[in-house]
Amino acid sequence: SQQGEEDPQALSIQEGENATMNCSYKTSINNLQWYRQNSGRGLVHLILIRSNEREKHSGRLRVTLDTSKKSSSLLITASRAADTASYFCATDSLIQGAQKLVFGQGTRLTINP
């Protein structure tokens, strides 16, 4: 079964606005991670939130996790043009094996100057 489905699939906002991306998953997890991928490049790890945590901050990033709803959100505040990228959530599933990340399809974020 697929984990980590993001929505929206694409998001376009003005520079300075906040961007919120959501992720849903289906099975129990150890943790959930968010990655960023610039076009044609590799993945950059942004933040990891464990299943017993509800919220985590890192700079302009804020991640929430609701295990009862099996969902997470990534908020980027005061967006910049350099934030333009695809954002993926990935879950480390308890059922499917602790060492395997399962990625969603991603949200393509465009920040307009």
Place this chain on the structure above:
Amino acid sequence: NAGVMQNPRHLVRRRGQEARLRCSPMKGHSHVYWYRQLPEEGLKFMVYLQKENIIDESGMPKERFSAEFPKEGPSILRIQQVVRGDSAAYFCASSPVSGSDTQYFGPGTRLTVL
């Protein structure tokens, strides 16, 4: 401390040829993972290896694909008799012996099959 290194960054093969993709994990990391990304999609897990052992290959196609992580040298993902559907970006990630949950990704190898 250099990051995860992959080479080549771009690889072009004709149908029927072999593709060999290399991954050198971060220093001190003994866990390697391979993922495949088709255009406009997320990454899909292929295989998880530790030194000289394949731990989980549940995402690997049963035929033509193989992976190894020898005692010395990089991890190799090998695709025999490539077909057009193998065209994708192949990413390698590594994590340390101590079991960090975070996987650190390389820049990827973009395989194009003509």
